Amino acid sequence: MRGFVGLTYTWFALWFMAPAAIMLVYSFGRTAGLTQRGLVNLHHLGLGNFLQALRYPTGTVLVISIENAVLATALCGLIAYPVAYFIARKLGPRSRVIVLLLVVLPFWTDYLLRMLGWRIFLSPLGLLYGALNALGWHVTYISILDTRSAVMVGLVYNYLPLFILPLAVVLERIDSQLLQAADDLGATRWTVFRTVTFPMSMSGVVAGTVLVFVPMLGDYVTPTLMGGARGLMIGSLVASEFTEGQNWSLGAAMAILLILLLVAIVAMAWLFVTGIRLVAFRLRSRALAREWAT
């Protein structure tokens, strides 16, 4: 067991920590000139890349990216909750396995194929517009393909299973005796959900949010495939520095900034949630103590 844990750490260090460390080092370097050896010149370390990374258009793209990721995460949550609830609390153990399998089934098809499938579906000659036309709603001349809306569709579609799975696990683990106890104490079905099921599923909502939001913010393939030129997200910008720009040190600096931003967002969200709980708890205990003392 200990050997296994050691192996896990080694694996993690080798394939995650080491590349991240290399990126960190690169971000302080300078892109090698055409005649120089290697990708990044590390003889003159400095913060120049970071200053350049903060310049236009990074800020604008970053704001759009955060907006996209927040909105798509919220949509994922809204869609995932009823689905996870149905899977975890309404299905029998056997049909539960089948439906969970269906949730992850798209992952068995190549990512590019699925995205191209969406492009065909959303295109002016595709199924969506065909259906809308058939219903008498003639909107052929507006295409949502290659817009932010298409990016949103792609993001929600791609990350939805990552929200459903942890949420379904948490919802399934809620002891049904607790729901019976609430019922027994006078709570209607909606009140049982509001006061017991939903608060107890918060850890699943938080896990789903983090699992979906973090990779979404850095995603560059989905925006490129679905949004084209108008669907630019921060990940695309970073990727283009590594590929077209051939400026690895600048790309590394942008990546590091993105990581720091994500850490900051997650930490702030965590502090916010626990902080509110702590303050509320303190206030209530004090009020109770005062009352009980008199």
Add this chain to the structure above:
Amino acid sequence: MTTHTHTDDDAVASVSVASAPAVVLDGVSKVFRGPTGAKTVVDDLTLTIRQGEFFSLLGPSGCGKTTTLRMIAGLEKVDGGRIYLGGRDETDLPAHSRNVNTVFQNYALFPHMSVFDNVAYGLRRQHVAKAGLRQRVMEALALVHMETYAMHRPTQLSGGQQQRVALARSIVTQPLVLLLDEPLAALDLKLRESMQEELKRLQRELQLTFVFVTHDQAEAFAMSDRVAVMEAGTLVQVGSPEELYLNPATRFVTTFVGRANFIPVGLVEGVAVSSPHAVAARELEDAHSADATLVFVRPERLQLHLGEIEASGPLVRGWVVDRTFAGGLTTVKVRLADDVDVLVTSDSAAPELGGAVVNATVTLTWDVSDATLLDR
């Protein structure tokens, strides 16, 4: 579904709510349908529980006692019969509309709420105003000596403490009936005994109706005003602990309640005969089968005599195979012919015990009024 006639419906309905029995089960049945077929877990159960009574449902696991409790709570639908709570037919009401609370076997405290919020849960569902709510929650917690733990989480408490919180949560709304589903089963012996006293005290002080489910006869007897013994989904006998102990209705009740002796006898010309020794028996008309009957006697109702003595009353003879000293009382195991073992409990200071060593021949006598004839 049930063949039970509802002749006493009018009587139940006409009784004023205040004096109506807390719970009336009228021919209640429950069938569980699984992949392997239907199984009747509660079969045509009729039972009346009075207000302010400490009532126990006693029986081995699988006898339907917990299902009965859950049907009273409204957590389980009935498949036949009616349930009256406080004189009103509430058979079709959901659990949250019934003025009945349950203490679950593993407490079922809400882990995401403080002890205070757990206890306040029922009051909040009744929209009790904030000031009164605090007062009542803290009073309920004080009643179970948990007032200093109001802001703790249930996971920070020991099993016994969680048990107390669960109790406070169920009594704070002053329900018509409090249902307790083996609430002491998870506690160790010492804690269980103190909780038994605590429960009795609470029930007396609050004058609530308690319906207590247990498989532990000693527990049921120590606490209850009346006990209902259940076997395989049916009610076997209802009565005070004394009645059940002294006049058990069936062999099942005798074995389930305390220690019992069964002495096989045969009937010869209207006289019960134990082979090879004859015994006189009373109320021979009780014996349904003429040639295969058991005499039931409690160990402490048998008298032990040394040697082969003659007596005017019933007697059996045998030899001592074992003796167990338990403080004030000593139990002697006597083997009769046909390899039937009988236990005799005597005062440890009794003079005849001195000679009752292993292999000694002894005669056992009893008073006919202490014995019951049972079908074999």
